[in-house]
Amino acid sequence: MERKTVSIKRVEALDAWLSETKTQLKQINGQRKYGGPPEDWDGPTPGARCEIFISQIPRDTYEDVLIPLFSSVGPLWEFRLMMNFSGENRGFAYAKYGTVDQATNAIHLLHKYKLEPGCRLSVCRSREKNCISIGDLPATTRQEDLLQVLRVLAEGVETLSLQAGPGINGVTAIVSFSSHHAASMAKRVLMEDFKKFFSLDVSIKWQLVEKQAEHWYTQKAPKSVLPPDSTPIPGFCRAVGGPTATSSSLPGYPPSQGCLVFAASPGLLLCKMCEELGLGQPLVEIYYSHTRPDGFLHFTYMVHIPKMSKTFKGMVKILPGPNALKEAETAAAQQVLERIRNLAAGTPAHHLQF
Numbered sequence: 001m002e003r004k005t006v007s008i009k010r011v012e013a014l015d016a017w018l019s020e021t022k023t024q025l026k027q028i029n030g031q032r033k034y035g036g037p038p039e040d041w042d043g044p045t046p047g048a049r050c051e052i053f054i055s056q057i058p059r060d061t062y063e064d065v066l067i068p069l070f071s072s073v074g075p076l077w078e079f080r081l082m083m084n085f086s087g088e089n090r091g092f093a094y095a096k097y098g099t100v101d102q103a104t105n106a107i108h109l110l111h112k113y114k115l116e117p118g119c120r121l122s123v124c125r126s127r128e129k130n131c132i133s134i135g136d137l138p139a140t141t142r143q144e145d146l147l148q149v150l151r152v153l154a155e156g157v158e159t160l161s162l163q164a165g166p167g168i169n170g171v172t173a174i175v176s177f178s179s180h181h182a183a184s185m186a187k188r189v190l191m192e193d194f195k196k197f198f199s200l201d202v203s204i205k206w207q208l209v210e211k212q213a214e215h216w217y218t219q220k221a222p223k224s225v226l227p228p229d230s231t232p233i234p235g236f237c238r239a240v241g242g243p244t245a246t247s248s249s250l251p252g253y254p255p256s257q258g259c260l261v262f263a264a265s266p267g268l269l270l271c272k273m274c275e276e277l278g279l280g281q282p283l284v285e286i287y288y289s290h291t292r293p294d295g296f297l298h299f300t301y302m303v304h305i306p307k308m309s310k311t312f313k314g315m316v317k318i319l320p321g322p323n324a325l326k327e328a329e330t331a332a333a334q335q336v337l338e339r340i341r342n343l344a345a346g347t348p349a350h351h352l353q354f
Helices: 008-021 063-071 100-110 143-153 180-198 266-276 324-343
Strands: 025-028 031-035 051-055 076-083 089-097 114-116 122-126 131-137 157-163 171-177 203-206 214-217 283-291 297-305 310-318
Touching: 008 063, 031 063, 051 100, 063 076, 063 100, 089 100, 100 122, 122 324, 131 180, 143 157, 143 180, 171 180, 180 203, 266 324, 283 324, 297 324, 310 324
Parallel strands: 122 283
Antiparallel strands: 025 031, 031 076, 051 089, 051 122, 076 089, 131 171, 131 203, 157 171, 214 310, 283 297, 297 310
């Protein structure tokens, strides 16, 4: 089997660009990092929602192409390209801007950007990890005592909860921090500090927080938007628990009434449903959250349907692939349709009051 090698021309182009622009890159734990911030940075310090996740990057494309492209939207506070030992990139990167507006503009302008023939970038918002778990603590650990200790040993500690039970050795603490940076710094030092000061061998790892899907109401929910039957909503995606049905008519409108039938597209079905019922077009935001050890990409979403005065929030798990973001949008639409159907109480769609 022929082994793929790094493009010498691409590497030489990167070296020439680094020399010409005096750009500094640092190799840290499987990633190559620019900035954080750059030496000449005079903008604001990034807060939440300022980082974006970039995927579908060709494996032999490097910072000499990517940094100028994403700097065209606004000054980069940081850019991190994930790297393999072979010298190829791993197909994804993170870019952080000084403001939320700049990050939002980057998503709008560069998502599906044609980087080269046959390659379009996928760009969405990143959600930084700010929780860690501290395992193997003594069973006698008290929450208030541990919180006091952690606030001495680390900066940015916000909340703490303890977990115990089957499968947990002693007690595990779930600790949230004010920022990803604070959590990262704590993760680096706490294991050694617990051994040094308390003679405890604890385990520390990132805590992947999966929030329960939420929605809330500012007006009384409609009695029915989808027929209250047990037929799965149409559409297929590589989401966990994704449906396998391939077509359906609009809710409340059987095919005999001449409505369009959509194959494998909950998103189109949701939009058409809202159009037919005069609810306004759904407003959708999809954010990359994290990647699980099992390989699934986690995305969070918010879907607002104007005339229903509702915002649906939740999380979907998608297998990696060239259309992961699109599949996340499909899975989000699927979940929203399911939730609306669960609100149904048998009232036909044409009887709804808004």
